[in-house]
Amino acid sequence: MDLQLIAMQLLSGAVLGAVLVMTALGFTIIFGMLGVVNFAHGALFMVGAYAGVAVAMQTGSFWWALLVAPIAVGAIGLLIERLLIRPLYSRPPDDPILLTFGLGYVLVEGVRIVFGNDGIPFSTPSALVGVVNLGIGYFPIYRLFVIGVVAFILLLLWLGLEKTRFGLIVRAGARDPQIMRVLGVDMRRLWFLVFGLGIGLTALGGVLAAPMRNVSPEMGTIVLAEAFVVTVIGGLGSIAGAVVAGILVGLVVSMTSLFAPEMATISMFALMALVLLIRPQGLFGRAGV
Amino acid sequence: MKGKHDKFKSPTRRQVIGGIGMGTATALLGMPLVARAQSEPIRIGFPTPLTGPFGAEARDQVKSAELAVKQFNDAGGLGGRKAELLVRDDKLNAGEAATRTLELIEKDKVHAVVGALSSAVQLAVNQVTRARSTLYISISQSDTINEVKDWSRYTFHEALNPHMTTAAVAKHTFKKGMKIAYLAADYAYGHEMLRGFKRAQAAIGAASVGEILHPLGAPDYSTFLPRISAMKPDILCICNFGRDQANSIKQAVEFGMKQQMKIVVPVLLHNQRLAVGPEVFEGVVGGANYYWGLEETIPSAKAFNNAFRAANNGAIPTDYGAYGYTGVKSLLQAITAAGGTETDKVVAALEGLKYDVAKGPQSYRKCDHQSIQSVLVLESKKKADMKSDVDLFRVVATEQSGEAMLRTCAELGFPA
Numbered sequence: 001m002d003l004q005l006i007a008m009q010l011l012s013g014a015v016l017g018a019v020l021v022m023t024a025l026g027f028t029i030i031f032g033m034l035g036v037v038n039f040a041h042g043a044l045f046m047v048g049a050y051a052g053v054a055v056a057m058q059t060g061s062f063w064w065a066l067l068v069a070p071i072a073v074g075a076i077g078l079l080i081e082r083l084l085i086r087p088l089y090s091r092p093p094d095d096p097i098l099l100t101f102g103l104g105y106v107l108v109e110g111v112r113i114v115f116g117n118d119g120i121p122f123s124t125p126s127a128l129v130g131v132v133n134l135g136i137g138y139f140p141i142y143r144l145f146v147i148g149v150v151a152f153i154l155l156l157l158w159l160g161l162e163k164t165r166f167g168l169i170v171r172a173g174a175r176d177p178q179i180m181r182v183l184g185v186d187m188r189r190l191w192f193l194v195f196g197l198g199i200g201l202t203a204l205g206g207v208l209a210a211p212m213r214n215v216s217p218e219m220g221t222i223v224l225a226e227a228f229v230v231t232v233i234g235g236l237g238s239i240a241g242a243v244v245a246g247i248l249v250g251l252v253v254s255m256t257s258l259f260a261p262e263m264a265t266i267s268m269f270a271l272m273a274l275v276l277l278i279r280p281q282g283l284f285g286r287a288g289v
Numbered sequence: 290m291k292g293k294h295d296k297f298k299s300p301t302r303r304q305v306i307g308g309i310g311m312g313t314a315t316a317l318l319g320m321p322l323v324a325r326a327q328s329e330p331i332r333i334g335f336p337t338p339l340t341g342p343f344g345a346e347a348r349d350q351v352k353s354a355e356l357a358v359k360q361f362n363d364a365g366g367l368g369g370r371k372a373e374l375l376v377r378d379d380k381l382n383a384g385e386a387a388t389r390t391l392e393l394i395e396k397d398k399v400h401a402v403v404g405a406l407s408s409a410v411q412l413a414v415n416q417v418t419r420a421r422s423t424l425y426i427s428i429s430q431s432d433t434i435n436e437v438k439d440w441s442r443y444t445f446h447e448a449l450n451p452h453m454t455t456a457a458v459a460k461h462t463f464k465k466g467m468k469i470a471y472l473a474a475d476y477a478y479g480h481e482m483l484r485g486f487k488r489a490q491a492a493i494g495a496a497s498v499g500e501i502l503h504p505l506g507a508p509d510y511s512t513f514l515p516r517i518s519a520m521k522p523d524i525l526c527i528c529n530f531g532r533d534q535a536n537s538i539k540q541a542v543e544f545g546m547k548q549q550m551k552i553v554v555p556v557l558l559h560n561q562r563l564a565v566g567p568e569v570f571e572g573v574v575g576g577a578n579y580y581w582g583l584e585e586t587i588p589s590a591k592a593f594n595n596a597f598r599a600a601n602n603g604a605i606p607t608d609y610g611a612y613g614y615t616g617v618k619s620l621l622q623a624i625t626a627a628g629g630t631e632t633d634k635v636v637a638a639l640e641g642l643k644y645d646v647a648k649g650p651q652s653y654r655k656c657d658h659q660s661i662q663s664v665l666v667l668e669s670k671k672k673a674d675m676k677s678d679v680d681l682f683r684v685v686a687t688e689q690s691g692e693a694m695l696r697t698c699a700e701l702g703f704p705a
Binding site for chain 2: 002004005008009012013015016019116117118119120121123124130131137138139140142143211212213214215216218219222223253254257258261262263264265266
């Protein structure tokens with residue numbers, strides 16, 4: 001086992017981690033701010049990928065797909081919040097879980113009706129095809145591009161949440177919505193926008209994943225599980241936690257692939273169980289939340 | 290596979306007595322039933338995974354099976370007696386498949402079962418039909434179904450098996466002294482294909498440089514690829530099915546593996562190639578039971594394609610779809626030869642049957658009931674070489690399997 005291979009393995013793990021962060025981001029934001037466990041997350045991820053396919057077919061450009069599909073699906077997210085989630089805010093937390101669980105099925109079947117059961121081809125944009133020599137081995141350019149996009153989105157999110165008035169309200173609202181209401185903040189409008197943002201990010205994850213993973217109606221199933229694992233390890237609702245957890249999961253999966261490849265998927269869940277035993281609130285979570 | 294039989298408890302005393310009672314009752318009531326049996330339709334149960342990841346292949350199977358039944362009925366059936374196809378969704382789940390099959394046998398009183406698309410589900414169906422002494426034409430790849438411990442006198446394996454598939458593919462891709470790396474899905478199908486390839490590899494004189502088992506349904510293969518790359522193989526042999534095949538090839542290509550090695554798969558899937566596109570699959574070689582392009586050389590393929598096109602708005606039959614046709618067709622031919630649906634007579638007719646319905650001559654071997662048939666070795670075409678949207682593959686070779694490509698009866702554990 002030479003050092004070069006281990007370095008390469010660490011790198012692929014970190015990149016896989018970035019992909020996982022991207023797939024989990026929308027889930028963790030919606031959970032953190034609204035307290036809604038979005039079981040339709042995987043389905044909306046898939047809808048994002050299909051929206052990307054549709055836009056790319058119309059315009060012939062990956063870049064339009066990357067821009068338009070998340071906005072369009074984010075708008076669908078706004079509609080879902082307004083029509084389906086909002087009536088359930090005063091109800092017990094299992095109600096939105098049941099609702100989004102069912103919604104996931106509806107979306108998957110809807111896509112099956114429109115696009116068929118088979119997968120749909122989605123090529124890597126021609127500018128990003130190929131591999132680049134990193135000194136320790138060859139790595140796909142597209143995956144490096146994905147890291148760049150994820151870093152950019154995280155930077156925007158951080159600036160938005162930490163440096164703007166809107167971000168301040170969102171953070172305060174996540175901590176104590178009642179006080180915010182007393183202070184005269186319209187929490188409904190806030191939740192509406194945050195939900196849309198979360199779904200838009202989920203869809204962006206779908207579009208980014210499309211050139212790497214097969215685009216099919218079932219592609220979201222595993223994504224929901226991945227997002228759940230990353231969110232739980234990182235601490236529910238913590239964006240920094242999701243980033244650290246995503247990369248940690250990526251590294252653990254990658255190292256397991258090297259030494260016990262058939263355990264690669266299980267290792268992710270084993271890590272989650274371990275974290276829950278030692279630190280039940282997750283790496284970055286606040287106790288009691 | 291071990292412990293599969295444990296699921297079925299041996300009958301209790303009460304069940305045995307009940308069974309004898311039932312048997313006598315049936316024998317007594319049987320007299321008037323014989324007269325009725327002449328006019329009642331021939332019922333064929335057809336469990337297949339309509340929902341789930343193999344849905345596309347399953348629907349193709351149903352279309353092809355319906356075509357075989359329609360042709361039989363249009364030709365007048367069995368002296369006026371028509372056939373009927375009872376399609377059931379097995380949801381790609383062994384338990385579900387066993388329940389549906391039991392219903393088909395006990396409630397719908399089918400005369401035979403044809404179907405199942407996944408090897409594990411097929412073995413579950415086989416358990417039920419074997420226990421109920423019901424005819425079963427199995428149409429999914431499996432080696433164990435040929436072996437003594439899973440064998441049933443009432444089961445006929447119409448599909449290819451991993452042994453013959455891998456032997457044919459290896460013959461046209463592996464060369465003496467080559468280094469082969471394997472990436473296989475960690476379940477029955479992957480293990481059986483891996484076993485087949487390694488056997489062929491030893492016979493050819495190639496060497497394995499490493500085997501990696503990946504979890505079934507893994508969405509990301511990037512973490513397996515650096516290790517494969519470090520093995521520096523001449524051939525990367527990817528033994529998985531359905532979307533796993535599409536995903537793993539897509540990502541291997543993304544990592545530039547195709548520039549360093551050739552990618553070989555046991556079964557090159559028509560629907561997955563459509564789902565991923567020509568650029569990714571270009572140059573990938575694998576086996577198949579059927580490809581519509583056979584019509585250029587084989588008359589029965591041309592007849593099957595034309596009938597399928599006429600019934601399905603010009604669509605062409607696919608690989609796993611064709612199993613639905615060859616499976617049902619061979620059963621109905623045997624029923625015609627036997628002159629009825631009496632199980633023992635149909636078994637005898639199937640054992641002696643020579644049929645050519647879609648891909649050239651086929652027949653069932655007596656000892657293990659494996660269908661002796663050709664294995665196609667296909668190569669995925671470059672986009673520029675495709676004459677139409679469905680012109681996917683080039684036929685590298687049509688390997689006439691014969692007995693030579695099967696394991697011998699003695700090797701499978703059958704008495705000589």
